[in-house]
Amino acid sequence: MTDGLVPAGSPAGTIPTVAAARSAPVVAAASVAATRSRPVVAAASVAATRYGPIAAAASVVVHAPGAAARIVGVSLGHRTLAEADHWIQELDPAPVLACTHLVPDPYPHVAISLLTPETFGTEPSLQPAADAAATGPAGRAVVFPGSARLTGTLSVSEILQRSSIARVEILGSGPAGPSAIVDTGDFVRPQFRSGELVLVTTPAAGGVLIPFERRDPTPCCAAH
Incomplete structure (x- = not known):
């Protein structure tokens, strides 16, 4: 078993991945997050819409005030779900949506996809894992509206x-x-x-x- 995770890119949905939304910058996700009755129909729709891979990943965060939220992948080499969850929950500002994904390369670990206006620097060896998290069809949500x-x-x-x-x-x-x-x-x-x-x-x-x-x-x- 993989603690509820599925490999990034797997057709089975055992965990949420947020798909890349390169041309639709997620205005809907922001308004949905503010809607109390159904805080994320739009966020989920955006997450499910894929326009291709988004370059993103790990360690350095660049704040971009006023930037639109979009899907980015992050791979810091977390070995466990608990480590990845802790990293996600420490983010400030918090993402609209954050999911974990089990990836096999360059070694088995937990990668992360985020719906956020922030930009993350990436280590080249982990870039494929970050891309897989950003574009995969399934994931496990840690942070989501509500x-x-x-x-x-x-x-x-x-x-x-x-x-x-x-x-x-x-x-x-x-x-x-x-x-x-x-x-x-x-x-x-x-x-x-x-x-x-x-x-x-x-x-x-x-x-x-x-x-x-x-x-x-x-x-x-x-x-x-």
């Missing part, structure tokens, strides 16, 4: 209203009903599939659902 509001115990209806998540699924059972209760554990990492964010859950004690990916996996899963 993500900060998904804490505590919420109904499926509340999750859909508060964030850009398009639907909540129960693993192996299909969509969850709007009144189903989800104990988020303050850790929500939806998958990006076919231009939308999907939160996969699993039944837990007490008749509630919990996200399939947990902050602290059980011992049987932690080794995979």
Whole structure:
């Protein structure tokens, strides 16, 4: 297993990648982020629209006040999801959308795609990984419109209203009903599939659902 990651460029959607939007600079994403009822239909659409690879990547950030957000790839060689998540959550300003991607070259690691106006310098050896993250078809979302509001115990209806998540699924059972209760554990990492964010859950004690990916996996899963 790969902790919910799929290789960048894989046709299967187990994690969100944001596709490159070179000619559409994402005015919609900014306005969507400000829309409380459905903060990201537009961001998801932009993420799903690919116009070709975008050069981007790692380490040095160049601030560009007033610049339009677009998809960039970043590869810093993070070995784990936790390391990549921490780096994403330390970004200031925060990106509109940030996803992680498992890439195989030049060695297996976690690359990142961002919907942001910022520019990142890149190390040449990691450029292919950054490009793969920026243009791949799937990803695992860490930051997305409304993500900060998904804490505590919420109904499926509340999750859909508060964030850009398009639907909540129960693993192996299909969509969850709007009144189903989800104990988020303050850790929500939806998958990006076919231009939308999907939160996969699993039944837990007490008749509630919990996200399939947990902050602290059980011992049987932690080794995979």
